[in-house]
Amino acid sequence: MLKVKNLHAKIEDKEILKGINLEVNPGEVHAIMGPNGSGKSTLSSVLAGREEYEMTEGEIIFEGNDLSEMAPEERAHKGVFLSFQYPVEIPGVSVTNFIKTAINAQRKAHGLADMPANDMLKLIREKSEMLEIDRKFLSRSLNEGFSGGEKKRNEIFQMAMLNPKLSILDETDSGLDIDALRIVANGVNKLRSKDNAVLLITHYQRLLNYIVPDVVHVLVDGKIVKSGGKELAYELEERGYDWVKQETV
Numbered sequence: 001m002l003k004v005k006n007l008h009a010k011i012e013d014k015e016i017l018k019g020i021n022l023e024v025n026p027g028e029v030h031a032i033m034g035p036n037g038s039g040k041s042t043l044s045s046v047l048a049g050r051e052e053y054e055m056t057e058g059e060i061i062f063e064g065n066d067l068s069e070m071a072p073e074e075r076a077h078k079g080v081f082l083s084f085q086y087p088v089e090i091p092g093v094s095v096t097n098f099i100k101t102a103i104n105a106q107r108k109a110h111g112l113a114d115m116p117a118n119d120m121l122k123l124i125r126e127k128s129e130m131l132e133i134d135r136k137f138l139s140r141s142l143n144e145g146f147s148g149g150e151k152k153r154n155e156i157f158q159m160a161m162l163n164p165k166l167s168i169l170d171e172t173d174s175g176l177d178i179d180a181l182r183i184v185a186n187g188v189n190k191l192r193s194k195d196n197a198v199l200l201i202t203h204y205q206r207l208l209n210y211i212v213p214d215v216v217h218v219l220v221d222g223k224i225v226k227s228g229g230k231e232l233a234y235e236l237e238e239r240g241y242d243w244v245k246q247e248t249v
């Protein structure tokens, strides 16, 4: 599904990613872990196509398409979901209206007409019930005064509604209290299927107690220095990152 080959990227003339190789198949959840400053968020930003980051070498192939030349919206229309895609506050636009617009934009990109209002309502009801999101939340203004947990709830709701093939979730250290952690974990677990994949970038070993990954990668200084099964996450929790660094020197 996703093939990242020898990916190099820099920001403001500083090379951050130094040759990332990664292959994600349908049905898999991959976790990317690593010490602070190792380039995890840079990797998600580059996969998202954020403009501040310059890709200098390598390839990002998603279902046979080269993503590297595509704008973030085009990547989304191909079925790639990025957790921080819509972090903006939009006063006066509700959670529901925003997602309706996003869904219809995606349909339009595929040459489809707007989703009939009844189908949309049904879908919203189904997904919000599945994720235990209440009506009041759906009518609130997008991100306005949202707590960390509410931002996560909205993100997971968007993910459920858009039904992406690949979700890239960057769980940075901001605002992930225990509630937010649970929301992300429940959402991801409920949305897991043999057809979709998740790339979970996390600063938290703890999250992997709730979402059991198929593959764990350790990113150190812009490179994946070790990959393994879920047991690697436990090993990191116990031993920290230093031993991985030492092993690879």
Ligand code: ADP
Binding pocket: 011, 012, 016, 034, 035, 036, 037, 038, 039, 040, 041, 042, 043, 052
């Ligand atoms: P992580 O998410 O693993 O903590 P980041 O990808 O955020 O790591 O950061 C990797 C490195 O890139 C760090 O050294 C950081 O200082 C640098 N960096 C990230 N974003 C910027 C930026 N906007 N401008 C300058 N340096 C940056």
Ligand code: MG
Binding pocket: 036, 037, 041
């Ligand atoms: Mg960081």
Ligand code: MG
Binding pocket: 040, 041, 042, 172
């Ligand atoms: Mg980060």
